[in-house]
Amino acid sequence: MQSKMRAELKDGFTAVAVLINHPMETGSRKDPVTGLTVPRHFIEDIRCDHMGETILSADWGWGISANPLLTFQFAGGAAGDPVTVHWKDNLGNRETIEARIE
Amino acid sequence: MNRRHFLKHTLTAALAAGLVPSLLRPSRVLGAWPREAFMTQDAALAWRTLAGNTEAELSPRVMLDTPARVGSGALVRVGVATDLDDVQGITLISEPNPFPLVASFRLSPRVHGPIVTRIRMGGSGNVVAIVSAGGRYFRAQNAVQVAAGGC
Numbered sequence: 001m002q003s004k005m006r007a008e009l010k011d012g013f014t015a016v017a018v019l020i021n022h023p024m025e026t027g028s029r030k031d032p033v034t035g036l037t038v039p040r041h042f043i044e045d046i047r048c049d050h051m052g053e054t055i056l057s058a059d060w061g062w063g064i065s066a067n068p069l070l071t072f073q074f075a076g077g078a079a080g081d082p083v084t085v086h087w088k089d090n091l092g093n094r095e096t097i098e099a100r101i102e
Numbered sequence: 103m104n105r106r107h108f109l110k111h112t113l114t115a116a117l118a119a120g121l122v123p124s125l126l127r128p129s130r131v132l133g134a135w136p137r138e139a140f141m142t143q144d145a146a147l148a149w150r151t152l153a154g155n156t157e158a159e160l161s162p163r164v165m166l167d168t169p170a171r172v173g174s175g176a177l178v179r180v181g182v183a184t185d186l187d188d189v190q191g192i193t194l195i196s197e198p199n200p201f202p203l204v205a206s207f208r209l210s211p212r213v214h215g216p217i218v219t220r221i222r223m224g225g226s227g228n229v230v231a232i233v234s235a236g237g238r239y240f241r242a243q244n245a246v247q248v249a250a251g252g253c
Binding site (some may be wrong): 074 | 135136196199201208214218220
């Protein structure tokens with residue numbers, strides 16, 4: 001699965017939905033094949049920007065489900081504007097996801 | 103002891119003593135992920151570690167949407183909305199989790215309407231949403247029955 005994002009104008013607000021491809025391992029799950037504990041692996045920082053301004057940012061722990069979903073709305077977006085989501089996990093992996101407002 | 107180390111430890115000590123307003127908590131000052139709060143295994147202590155000994159009052163102006171019961175705690179949909187003014191942040195806590203602090207969001211004044219995400223729950227218990235608005239804290243909590251824990 002690839003991370004996906006959508007930004008849509010609805011009733012004058014931009015509705016953002018992002019679905020991130022990430023295992024969000026809690027650090028307590030055992031691998032069913034090896035029996036070994038799978039190390040904790042989770043997104044710790046996430047940020048959403050619109051036109052150089054941060055709309056929302058968050059600190060996450062491993063209590064967020066695997067393949068995290070986040071939806072919210074913000075004021076001031078226009079059709080065609082780019083909206084970006086950046087995240088960083090505890091192993092230093094990063095991803096930037098971008099969508100244009102529809 | 104370098105300055106950063108000194109600052110961090112001084113702040114942590116001051117926090118423990120309840121001397122520092124929440125906006126000056128270490129994660130804000132140093133911009134770091136709040137490790138101590140996420141590693142805390144007690145829900146009330148996790149909140150105090152994050153916000154600095156402040157209480158959040160129960161408020162009908164925080165609307166928390168969760169299912170009443172789920173088969174699996176691996177994927178529990180949580181929505182938080184509020185009609186409070188000057189909202190700065192939303193914190194999510196799952197009391198039955200081994201590590202109760204789930205997420206802490208900072209919101210620009212442009213954010214509007216509910217924030218929805220999906221969380222893990224280790225068993226049946228309360229989900230708590232705490233909204234910081236106008237320099238104060240307001241909370242809502244819902245009990246969720248979880249048939250099989252997802253932590």
